[in-house]
Structure formats: C-alpha cells, structure tokens
Amino acid sequence: MGDPREPPEGTPDGGSGNEDEYRSVVFDESFVRAARIQELSARERLGGGYGRSAVRRRGMFGSLSRQALALLLVILLAFAAAVYFGLSTPQPRSTQPTGNRLTVSLVALVPGPAVTPVADPAAPFAGLPDSYRDGAAGVAAPDASATAHFTRSEVSRALATVQKYLTASALDPAVLTGSGAGGTETLRRLLTPGELDQFDQSLATPSDDQHHAATGWLVRFDPAVVALAGDTVKVVGATSVDEADAGTLEIGTDHTFVYALRPAGQPAGPVTLHTVRRAFRFELDRADLAAARVRVVDSVLQAGPTACGSRLAAHLQPLLSGSAPPPVTDPADHARPAWTLCAALKQ
Structure with missing residues (x-):
C-alpha cells in the first residue's frame, strides 16, 4: 500500500517526494x-x-x-x-567681560619758564585750598543710594570697592615708587579676571598705545629720579553712580592728587609739588559685586609739571625744582607717539 504522504499519482518526475528540501x-x-x-x-x-x-x-x-x-x-x-x-529657558548673563579693554589718555601739563620749590619743605601743602583732604579721606565714597536695579547695599559695596582701587593705585607708597610687587598684587586682586592679562602686560611692557600704559592703571614715579618727600598725599574729587544697564553699575570718579617730591638720593633736597588728575569709569556687574572687583573701562590722567612729549606710559616724569626748561616738541620726530597731548599747567 502506498505511503499516504505521497500523491495518488505518485511522485512527480524530477521530485524527491520529500519535504526536507x-x-x-x-x-x-x-x-x-x-x-x-x-x-x-x-x-x-x-x-x-x-x-x-x-x-x-x-x-x-x-x-x-x-x-x-x-x-x-x-x-x-x-x-x-x-x-x-x-x-x-533664559540663558544666564555671562559674568566674564565682553572683551572691552581699558582705554587710556595721558596728558602732560607743561609748566611756565621755571619750576619753583615750595616755601616750607616741612609744610609743603600749606598753599592748597582747605577742600583737599589727607590720603584716603580724599577718596572717601559718598553716601550710597539705591538705583533702579540695584539696592542701596549693592551700591555701597560697589563704592567701597572703587575706593579700595583708588587708594591702592594712587596712595600706596609701594605702588608710587615701584619699590615692591606687594602693592601691585593688592591692586591686581581688585580687577575683573578679563583685564588681568592687559594689566600684567601694561606693567611688564608699558606702551603709549592707549591700552597698555602702566600709568593708566596706577600712579608710579621712577625711584631712580624722584623720591617721596613725605607719606602724605592731598586729594580732592568727586564720585558719581549710574547704571550702564540693568545688570551693571557704572561708577565715575574724578580726583586730583598732589604729591610732595624731591630728587632721588637727596633727603634734604628742595621739595616740589606734583599734581595728578585721574578720571575713571568703572563697571561692576553682580558677579563683580560679589567678588569685590572692578572693570576699569576708561582712564584719563593729567600730570604736571611735566615736559611736553614726555613718555608717561611707564612712569610719570615730574619736573622738579631746578629742572631744565621743557623741551620743544618736534612734529617731525616720528619716534614719539602722535597722540601725545600737552596742556599748560595753572601755576
């Protein structure tokens, strides 16, 4: 009997009849x-x-x-x-600087035919008006008031930081005479991180390029040329508060500093007054307020008596009593920067 799995007619030709294939x-x-x-x-x-x-x-x-x-x-x-x-989600405001660099203007105040010493070296500031104060008292911050976007406490902290900067940059003897790095380190810690490279370069290689003058950041005399006649510096000036934007305070300062100087290496030498006017524009955002630091945006310095054409980027160059008459400026001398400014000093 056939296999039930096979077709009735049998396996087709060519087929194996098996399902394995x-x-x-x-x-x-x-x-x-x-x-x-x-x-x-x-x-x-x-x-x-x-x-x-x-x-x-x-x-x-x-x-x-x-x-x-x-x-x-x-x-x-x-x-x-x-x-x-x-x-x-709103992105947080960057706490780093936007890339703006400090811009510096240096102006030499040219004296008359001769520079005269003070009458009494023991009281060199006797002829100044009573509005001048001693040292830090002259840069004391005004009473703080709230602004549209900053509280009174925040404005007060901003003013205190600016006052520290002015004191460290224009009143510290270590800074004024360049006698040590301690003073400049104190000043450096008050700067926002974005300006540290510019500050370091300005001190290491000062340049009259309107951005890298050491004297745009601080007052500095060449200790090989002049010496301080005393520790007292007379100061008068004013401070203003505004907002650069909703997140940035803008502090403007305009102060005049008067220094008593004598020739280096002459403790009993004649004393001459040197006047320096410094105007700054500072900016502080909320991160700066928390860290007690500032961004120095603009710096203008007038110093005299100084010879017109003096290179002021590295050190101020005061004319002392008995100095030679100021040299004339040669407009054909391209070795000196074209933007050097001079003005007559009121005697």
Missing part, C-alpha cells in the same frame, strides 16, 4: 507576523474592504513589539522635552 524556506510564526505585507483572510477577501488587492500593508510600527514601541515613545518624549526647555 523545502524546510529551508519555511518561515516560523514570528517571521510571518513581522512581514510588512500580509495575505488577506478568506473573510476579508469576501468583505471587499480592500478592493482588488489580495494583501494588506502593515504600518511601520506593526512589526515592533509593545515593549519596543513604549521605549521609542519614551525616547521621543524625552527629546521633545529637551528641545522645548533648551529653547524656552
């Missing part, structure tokens, strides 16, 4: 379910809902398991949230 193309159930195209059932074909087509196309997610779909949905939601919050 088809096992390599038989698909399991998971493969069939994952197919993008599926054959319609008999009921679906009779219903006619799919027109003449005998197959249906499955959606792109039809082959994914529920777990995979849930994971994909979570990833999409997380990405959408990241994009939304990244676009809608």
Whole structure:
C-alpha cells in the first residue's frame, strides 16, 4: 500500500517526494507576523474592504513589539522635552567681560619758564585750598543710594570697592615708587579676571598705545629720579553712580592728587609739588559685586609739571625744582607717539 504522504499519482518526475528540501524556506510564526505585507483572510477577501488587492500593508510600527514601541515613545518624549526647555529657558548673563579693554589718555601739563620749590619743605601743602583732604579721606565714597536695579547695599559695596582701587593705585607708597610687587598684587586682586592679562602686560611692557600704559592703571614715579618727600598725599574729587544697564553699575570718579617730591638720593633736597588728575569709569556687574572687583573701562590722567612729549606710559616724569626748561616738541620726530597731548599747567 502506498505511503499516504505521497500523491495518488505518485511522485512527480524530477521530485524527491520529500519535504526536507523545502524546510529551508519555511518561515516560523514570528517571521510571518513581522512581514510588512500580509495575505488577506478568506473573510476579508469576501468583505471587499480592500478592493482588488489580495494583501494588506502593515504600518511601520506593526512589526515592533509593545515593549519596543513604549521605549521609542519614551525616547521621543524625552527629546521633545529637551528641545522645548533648551529653547524656552533664559540663558544666564555671562559674568566674564565682553572683551572691552581699558582705554587710556595721558596728558602732560607743561609748566611756565621755571619750576619753583615750595616755601616750607616741612609744610609743603600749606598753599592748597582747605577742600583737599589727607590720603584716603580724599577718596572717601559718598553716601550710597539705591538705583533702579540695584539696592542701596549693592551700591555701597560697589563704592567701597572703587575706593579700595583708588587708594591702592594712587596712595600706596609701594605702588608710587615701584619699590615692591606687594602693592601691585593688592591692586591686581581688585580687577575683573578679563583685564588681568592687559594689566600684567601694561606693567611688564608699558606702551603709549592707549591700552597698555602702566600709568593708566596706577600712579608710579621712577625711584631712580624722584623720591617721596613725605607719606602724605592731598586729594580732592568727586564720585558719581549710574547704571550702564540693568545688570551693571557704572561708577565715575574724578580726583586730583598732589604729591610732595624731591630728587632721588637727596633727603634734604628742595621739595616740589606734583599734581595728578585721574578720571575713571568703572563697571561692576553682580558677579563683580560679589567678588569685590572692578572693570576699569576708561582712564584719563593729567600730570604736571611735566615736559611736553614726555613718555608717561611707564612712569610719570615730574619736573622738579631746578629742572631744565621743557623741551620743544618736534612734529617731525616720528619716534614719539602722535597722540601725545600737552596742556599748560595753572601755576
């Protein structure tokens, strides 16, 4: 009796009669379910809902398991949230400087035909008006008042920091005579980080380029030429407070300093007064207020008696009693900077 697995007519010619050769193309159930195209059932074909087509196309997610779909949905939601919050969250204001550099103007105040010493070296400032104060008292900050965006306490801290800068840069003997790095280190700690490179370069290699004059940051005399005749410096001036913007305070200062000087190496030499006017514009944002530091934006210095054309970037160059008459300025001398300014000093 024939094998029930064989066709009644026998095995077709060329066939083996065995299903083993088809096992390599038989698909399991998971493969069939994952197919993008599926054959319609008999009921679906009779219903006619799919027109003449005998197959249906499955959606792109039809082959994914529920777990995979849930994971994909979570990833999409997380990405959408990241994009939304990244676009809608306001970015914090940068605490670093915007790149502005200190701009310096140096003006030599030229005397008349001769520079005369003070009448009494023991009281060199006797002829000054009573409005001049001694040292730090002359740069004392005014009473603080709140501004539109800063409290009275914040303004007070800003004024105190500016006062420290003025005191360290124009009254410290170590700074005035360049006798040590301690004074300049104190001054350096009061500067915003963005200006430190400019400050260091100005002190290391001073230049009359309107940005790297050491005397734009501080008052400094050449100790090989002049010496302080005493520890007292007379000061008079004023300070103003404004806002550069809603997050930045602007402090303006304008002070005149009077120094008693004598020739270096002559303790009993004649004493001459040297006058220096310094006008600054400082800016302090909230990070600067918290760190007690300033950004020096503009610096203007007038100093005299000084010879017109003197190189003032490294040190101030006062004319002392008995100095030679100021030299004339030669406009054809291109070795000197063209922006050197001079003005007559009121005697």
